[in-house]
Amino acid sequence: MQLTRQGDYAMRAILFLAASPQARIQEIARAQFVPKEYLAKIVQKLSQAGIVTTHRGVGGGITLARPPEEITLLDVVEAIEGPVALNSCFIRPGECPRESYCAIHAELEHIGNTLARMFANVNFADLAKKEAALCKGAKAWRLETGGVGEM
């Protein structure tokens, strides 16, 4: 029942971008403690999902494809980890012999939908605000790196 590290990394990246109009992958990787080559792969998925827009060449980097208010945890999680479905029997219909009468399936479907809705209720503008507030409290950290959005 865990998100993968990829999902984690992706959320950190979007959170960073929510406070920074444009940034290079390398910058984000450094600031958010993510291996930069790996983050590059993740950004590709986010780009294909239409969450970020990329810009090549000198002065390039990536930006959010829409305002952070309109990007939810669900968007990012689904872009990276695929649809939120709790049961493996749910992914490939017709594979499970119990499918036609399975009460578990029905229940997990319902819970999964609720879970997805919870993810959808969290947007990155709010997250960025919360994190900014939390950062004020974390003085030690602030001294080390100098802030979230501005490095």
Add this chain to the structure above:
Amino acid sequence: MQLTRQGDYAMRAILFLAASPQARIQEIARAQFVPKEYLAKIVQKLSQAGIVTTHRGVGGGITLARPPEEITLLDVVEAIEGPVALNSCFIRPGECPRESYCAIHAELEHIGNTLARMFANVNFADLAKKEAALCKGAKAWRLETGGVGEM
């Protein structure tokens, strides 16, 4: 965002036991389409978690350790897959450098708790009832195997 097949198998086994006072692993495996050697491993976890009681020897098998009303999806999921926590940073505290100020962490913790509560709200007595009802509709299946609880 998926349960493992082990979790699936475990739920099927408990569901079977909810309708059958006692059964051998082999029986459950056959009826629920689970590899029997694998199910044996899973049953061990369920046993250690105090969800089922095992009985060795002739006429042995396994039984539910308490009435199915008091066994929830959460019990089974946690016994097999470990605590319900969405974020890997949440499992081993002190590992993530962002930990002290991370807004994502806080949000995922909340969602994870709600998810756990949803799992805890489903018990196997209800599931068994639902499945029995669903089975009535699935005539084709009924003809093949003859029912859930009684083989």
Add this chain to the structure above:
DNA sequence: GTAATTGCGGGTATAATTTATCCGCTTTAA
């Protein structure tokens, strides 16, 4: 007490997935 049954636990093998890195290519702006 012996034999048959049934779960225990440890080990092993295989496959799948996750995590991470590398490199040549294309795009873009100066």
Add this chain to the structure above:
DNA sequence: TTAAAGCGGATAAATTATACCCGCAATTAC
């Protein structure tokens, strides 16, 4: 034309999930 930046394909390493096997321990029937 050149340097910066992302693209995409390949690959390697680590971890986890799935499945199976076997000798042992416990239990019951005889």
